[in-house]
Amino acid sequence: MTTITTQPPTASTKARLLDIMRTRGTVSRVELVGATGLTPGTITNVIRELLDDGLVQEAGQARSTGGQPRRLLRLRGQAHYAVGVQMDRCTSSVVLADFTGRLVAQKTLQGSGSHAPGAMLEILAAQIHNLLEDQKVPFESVLGISLVTHGPQNRIEGTLLAPRPTPQWYGYPLVPAMSRLTGLPVILENDATAAAMGEQWLGDVSAESFGVIYMASGLGGGAVVNKEVYRGGGSNTVEIGHISLDASGPPCECGNRGCVENICGTAAVVARAVRDGPLRDRLGLKDNRAETLGDFDRISSAAVAGDLDARLLLEDAARGLGQAAVTLVNLFDLSTVVLAGPAFSTAGTLLRDHISATVNAAAFNRELQPIDVVLSSHGSLAAAIGGSLQVLRTVGDTKDRRTVPPSFVTRPNQPQLASLNP
Amino acid sequence: MTTITTQPPTASTKARLLDIMRTRGTVSRVELVGATGLTPGTITNVIRELLDDGLVQEAGQARSTGGQPRRLLRLRGQAHYAVGVQMDRCTSSVVLADFTGRLVAQKTLQGSGSHAPGAMLEILAAQIHNLLEDQKVPFESVLGISLVTHGPQNRIEGTLLAPRPTPQWYGYPLVPAMSRLTGLPVILENDATAAAMGEQWLGDVSAESFGVIYMASGLGGGAVVNKEVYRGGGSNTVEIGHISLDASGPPCECGNRGCVENICGTAAVVARAVRDGPLRDRLGLKDNRAETLGDFDRISSAAVAGDLDARLLLEDAARGLGQAAVTLVNLFDLSTVVLAGPAFSTAGTLLRDHISATVNAAAFNRELQPIDVVLSSHGSLAAAIGGSLQVLRTVGDTKDRRTVPPSFVTRPNQPQLASLNP
Numbered sequence: 116m117t118t119i120t121t122q123p124p125t126a127s128t129k130a131r132l133l134d135i136m137r138t139r140g141t142v143s144r145v146e147l148v149g150a151t152g153l154t155p156g157t158i159t160n161v162i163r164e165l166l167d168d169g170l171v172q173e174a175g176q177a178r179s180t181g182g183q184p185r186r187l188l189r190l191r192g193q194a195h196y197a198v199g200v201q202m203d204r205c206t207s208s209v210v211l212a213d214f215t216g217r218l219v220a221q222k223t224l225q226g227s228g229s230h231a232p233g234a235m236l237e238i239l240a241a242q243i244h245n246l247l248e249d250q251k252v253p254f255e256s257v258l259g260i261s262l263v264t265h266g267p268q269n270r271i272e273g274t275l276l277a278p279r280p281t282p283q284w285y286g287y288p289l290v291p292a293m294s295r296l297t298g299l300p301v302i303l304e305n306d307a308t309a310a311a312m313g314e315q316w317l318g319d320v321s322a323e324s325f326g327v328i329y330m331a332s333g334l335g336g337g338a339v340v341n342k343e344v345y346r347g348g349g350s351n352t353v354e355i356g357h358i359s360l361d362a363s364g365p366p367c368e369c370g371n372r373g374c375v376e377n378i379c380g381t382a383a384v385v386a387r388a389v390r391d392g393p394l395r396d397r398l399g400l401k402d403n404r405a406e407t408l409g410d411f412d413r414i415s416s417a418a419v420a421g422d423l424d425a426r427l428l429l430e431d432a433a434r435g436l437g438q439a440a441v442t443l444v445n446l447f448d449l450s451t452v453v454l455a456g457p458a459f460s461t462a463g464t465l466l467r468d469h470i471s472a473t474v475n476a477a478a479f480n481r482e483l484q485p486i487d488v489v490l491s492s493h494g495s496l497a498a499a500i501g502g503s504l505q506v507l508r509t510v511g512d513t514k515d516r517r518t519v520p521p522s523f524v525t526r527p528n529q530p531q532l533a534s535l536n537p
Numbered sequence: 538m539t540t541i542t543t544q545p546p547t548a549s550t551k552a553r554l555l556d557i558m559r560t561r562g563t564v565s566r567v568e569l570v571g572a573t574g575l576t577p578g579t580i581t582n583v584i585r586e587l588l589d590d591g592l593v594q595e596a597g598q599a600r601s602t603g604g605q606p607r608r609l610l611r612l613r614g615q616a617h618y619a620v621g622v623q624m625d626r627c628t629s630s631v632v633l634a635d636f637t638g639r640l641v642a643q644k645t646l647q648g649s650g651s652h653a654p655g656a657m658l659e660i661l662a663a664q665i666h667n668l669l670e671d672q673k674v675p676f677e678s679v680l681g682i683s684l685v686t687h688g689p690q691n692r693i694e695g696t697l698l699a700p701r702p703t704p705q706w707y708g709y710p711l712v713p714a715m716s717r718l719t720g721l722p723v724i725l726e727n728d729a730t731a732a733a734m735g736e737q738w739l740g741d742v743s744a745e746s747f748g749v750i751y752m753a754s755g756l757g758g759g760a761v762v763n764k765e766v767y768r769g770g771g772s773n774t775v776e777i778g779h780i781s782l783d784a785s786g787p788p789c790e791c792g793n794r795g796c797v798e799n800i801c802g803t804a805a806v807v808a809r810a811v812r813d814g815p816l817r818d819r820l821g822l823k824d825n826r827a828e829t830l831g832d833f834d835r836i837s838s839a840a841v842a843g844d845l846d847a848r849l850l851l852e853d854a855a856r857g858l859g860q861a862a863v864t865l866v867n868l869f870d871l872s873t874v875v876l877a878g879p880a881f882s883t884a885g886t887l888l889r890d891h892i893s894a895t896v897n898a899a900a901f902n903r904e905l906q907p908i909d910v911v912l913s914s915h916g917s918l919a920a921a922i923g924g925s926l927q928v929l930r931t932v933g934d935t936k937d938r939r940t941v942p943p944s945f946v947t948r949p950n951q952p953q954l955a956s957l958n959p
Contacts, residue, residue: 267902276904324769336868340769347746347762347870351902354867362782362860370899371863438784441793445776446758446868448769477792480689480773482698 128153128161129511133170136190137216137507141174143185162188170194170214170510190215195510196252198243198260198299199502201306202235204228204280204332205408206457208496209242211250212503214510216316220246221496226332227264228280228405232287240296258510259300261502262293263309265333266351273303277368279333280404304505306498307353310455310491311337312344313501317493325451326443328355328436328470329498330458332407334376336439338447345447353447356380358439379435381411381458384428388414394424408457415462426465433466437473440488444474450484455491456498463490550575550583551933555592558612559638559929563596565607584610592616592636592932612637617932618674620665620682620721621924623728624657626650626702626754627830628879630918631664633672634925636932638738642668643918648754649686650702650827654709662718680932681722683924684715685731687755688773695725699790701755702826726927728920729775732877732913733759734766735923739915747873748865750777750858750892751920752880754829756798758861760869767869775869778802780861801857803833803880806850810836816846830879837884848887855888859895862910866896872906877913878920885912 128151135150136142142150147158165171172191176184192213201208205226211219222242227235247254267276273290294301307329314320314327327337336355338345345352356376357369364373377383388410389395389402398413417425440452452474454467471488478486491497550573557572558564564572569580587593594613598606614635623630627648633641644664649657669676689698695712716723729751736742736749749759758777760767767774778798779791786795799805810832811817811824820839822832839847862874874896876889893910900908913919 267904269905340767345762351905352868352870354870354901357867357901358864359860360781360784362857369901370903371860371867371901372899435784438781438793442780442864443868445779445793446774446865448774448776477794479776479779479791479793480698481792482689483691483773 127512128157129165130508132158132161132165133190133511134508136171136188140215141187141189143177143187145185147188168194192217193256195507196247196257197503197506198246198257199309199499199504199506200239200243200260200262201309201496201499201502202227202239202262202264203306203408203457205405206331206495207239208499209239209246210496210499210503211246211252212500212507214507216504216507218496218500219252220250221499222246223495226280226405226408227284228332231281232284232289233292236289236293236296240293243297243299254298257299259302259506260293260297261302261304261309261506262289263304263306263498263502265335266305266354268303268305268351270303273301302506304502305335305337305351306331306333306456307335307337307355308344308346309337309501309505310498311339311453311501312504313493313497313499314453314455314491315339315342315344316501316504317491317497319492320451320453320489322451322487324447324449325453326353326440326447326449327453327455328440328443330381330436330454330456332381334380334436336443338443338449340447340449353443355439355443358442360435360438375435375439379432379439382407384414384432385410387428388425391424394422397422398425411458412461415458415460415465418462418465429462429465430469433469434473436466437470438477440470440474440486441477441479444486445479448480449486450480451487451489453489453491455493457495459490460495549934550579551587552930554580554583554587555612555933556930558593558610559636562637563609563611565599565609567607569610587933614639615678617929618669618679619925619928620668620679621731621921621926621928622661622665622682622684623731623918623921623924624649624661624684624686625728625830625879627827628753628917629661630921631661631668632918632921632925633668633674634922634929636929638926638929640918640922641674642672643921644668645917648702648827648830649706650754653703654706654711655714658711658715658718662715665719665721676720679721681724681928682715682719683724683726683731683928684711685726685728685920685924687757688727688776690725690727690773692725695723724928726924727757727759727773728753728755728878729757729759729777730766730768731759731923731927732920733761733875733923734926735915735919735921736875736877736913737761737764737766737923738926739913739919739922741914742873742875742911744873744909746869746871747875748775748862748869748871749875749877750862750865752803752858752876752878754803756802756858758865760865760871762869762871775865777861777865780864782857782860797857797861801854801861804829806836806854807832809850810847813846819844820847833880834883837880837882837887840884840887851884851887852891855891856895858888859892860899862892862896862908863899863901866908867901870902871908872902873909873911875911875913877915879917881912882917 144158174187174189192215194214199210208223210221274286278285290301310329311327323342324340329335334356336353338353357374359373360375361373367374400410414425418429474486596609596611614637616636621632630645632643635641696708700707712723732751733749745764746762751757756778758775760775779796781795783795788794789796820835836847840851896908
């Protein structure tokens with residue numbers, strides 16, 4: 116095993132410049148001085164190193180505005196690649212991004228619900244392998260994988276602390292196993308947190324601070340505060356699915372009662388629809404846990420097409436989600452909420468309108484500013500994209516060690532696809 | 538009017554060094570190099586400026602450990618002073634701190650509940666005036682006042698956005714009026730946020746991240762995340778009093794329903810006790826809004842002394858507070874919660890034990906680490922002390938403009954006590 120050595124002290128300046136270039140595309144040295152407040156000398160030196168490292172390349176000249184023409188710089192896309200894997204019970208996505216953050220390839224595949232963890236990781240590892248081969252991306256240029264899924268997580272150990280989707284997943288060494296299977300460094304990330312990073316990158320929202328409600332087969336939340344993703348003490352932040360709507364409501368496996376996920380999450384909505392026999396039959400619901408998102412989509416399509424029962428179910432769920440959003444904005448003091456995840460892909464507008472109405476009737480700070488509730492336009496890929504971006508951002512960064520757990524800084528020598536027999 | 542001009546670019550380095558000295562007491566230049574990662578040359582230069590400005594003084598030599606003895610430095614206490622005013626419906630506190638953060642004087646006085654805003658500010662201004670005179674603190678050395686009270690607040694305008702304690706307070710120009718009355722710069726701060734700053738400074742908790750439940754006549758919350766006070770987009774963060782325990786519960790003036798403040802706050806507990814006639818008579822409750830905290834204290838004393846009815850009331854409230862604390866720790870990913878504010882001064886242990894039991898049965902991340910629920914040992918002063926500290930920290934700071942609203946950077950020429958006729 117080789118261990119990535121600690122970067123020199125200027126490394127987080129490097130990460131900062133790389134991030135600015137990633138966001139702006141092409142940029143001159145003068146613009147970097149303006150954007151960072153660093154001296155021209157520092158910028159020149161750091162850029163020289165980045166050019167030498169092959170991370171940055173010259174990109175022509177800016178049109179002259181009178182003075183000397185400015186030479187432009189941009190990231191070298193092929194310098195590095197990163198993989199983002201979003202894994203949900205009902206659906207998974209794998210994305211490959213180049214060093215500029217451009218989406219090179221993507222693949223949507225089955226969820227983790229009907230697999231043992233070892234088998235699911237083998238499917239994902241094979242998929243990553245194929246994606247790299249199809250795109251002719253050299254293995255050595257891949258920085259690593261962000262494995263994005265539900266919480267609670269132990270990011271240091273790289274394990275999940277909940278028996279979902281099945282009890283086998285509880286405590287399973289996901290990160291070490293995925294790393295052995297692929298030969299790549301792996302980090303574990305919370306899906307809603309990754310979606311927040313993805314939203315920030317994809318630019319659907321201009322607000323510097325916003326909350327994210329991420330709805331897939333589970334219900335999670337994320338927050339970006341003054342342009343930084345909120346990470347709290349660990350990685351189990353903004354667990355809005357476990358906001359209680361009724362302190363004496365039904366117990367949840369998390370230990371709390373009346374959790375919004377169990378009342379308004381996709382599985383809860385599907386369960387209510389299934390209990391209504393005629394509705395179940397009319398919509399052809401499968402009533403099978405691996406099909407939760409499919410069933411939710413059937414209900415969403417019917418609601419959009421005018422089915423009143425389906426519509427009432429969704430409106431009811433949206434009100435509860437709106438109540439959870441009130442707590443989210445009240446605690447984090449936000450005035451923008453983004454709705455992301457596959458559950459918003461079919462009836463997003465309907466859900467958004469009802470969530471918005473609830474939030475804007477009850478949020479504590481609505482007098483200061485109305486709360487803007489917006490739909491993500493990359494709903495089902497935002498989390499995987501955010502994960503890949505997180506990996507790209509580790510280049511040159513020594514500042515925020517919390518984003519780089521020990522499992523990340525060790526790179527196994529060789530991929531060992533299918534070597535794992537759990 | 539004079540306006541404080543913008544500081545030079547090194548100013549936030551100054552603030553950083555001042556803060557380290559404020560926390561550590563005495564410190565050598567070598568220790569400052571170690572603590573900041575700055576070069577010895579930079580430290581020497583900045584310290585020279587701070588000595589010239591009279592903010593720092595020499596403090597003898599450290600005992601030799603073999604090499605050359607190290608000269609020690611510390612803040613000069615008399616360099617500046619700051620005032621913290623905590624204002625609640627039932628009780629107020631004024632504290633005076635010197636530049637080292639040492640509490641020079643304090644005074645507890647009546648609450649704002651029975652006064653018009655103009656009259657209350659005159660009482661506070663006179664009190665500040667007397668405190669400065671008693672302590673022979675020169676007016677010119679006072680940096681300003683942090684006025685600490687409930688939210689929602691508009692910190693830019695310096696107004697409250699709720700009709701509490703009476704409708705007259707809504708939108709009243711508190712900051713400009715207080716500034717005119719005292720001749721000092723004034724900032725408005727959220728009481729629970731200030732309590733979080735106070736707790737951090739007073740050192741009751743060693744955790745780098747913690748939540749605060751602040752209970753006075755209202756119920757608020759605060760959070761410190763990785764040593765930084767969480768500020769969100771504005772100043773109305775962590776409004777835990779308006780976490781709903783029951784989405785179909787009684788409506789709150791905030792717009793939400795079933796808010797924990799209306800079920801478990803001091804006024805709600807007192808109202809329940811008053812409805813129980815024999816309990817009301819036995820405890821001699823006053824049943825008067827200006828006496829809410831007094832009545833809550835009577836109930837607390839009775840509970841501690843073994844009165845079963847009083848005890849059950851408090852246990853019930855503590856369970857609700859515990860449920861709100863679950864949401865607080867779930868959203869911010871915390872493993873420490875501090876209980877602060879005057880409501881915890883008499884039956885703090887009883888309340889803490891029940892809050893702790895509830896949180897540790899239901900928090901999402903309790904498997905990673907048990908949630909530590911601790912009582913502040915400076916409960917009723919933490920908010921005022923946190924406010925004064927916030928003012929001290931503005932010296933040398935240009936980085937975080939959000940803590941210094943426009944109203945702060947303008948210093949009226951002369952105090953104009955009693956010049957305000959609203």
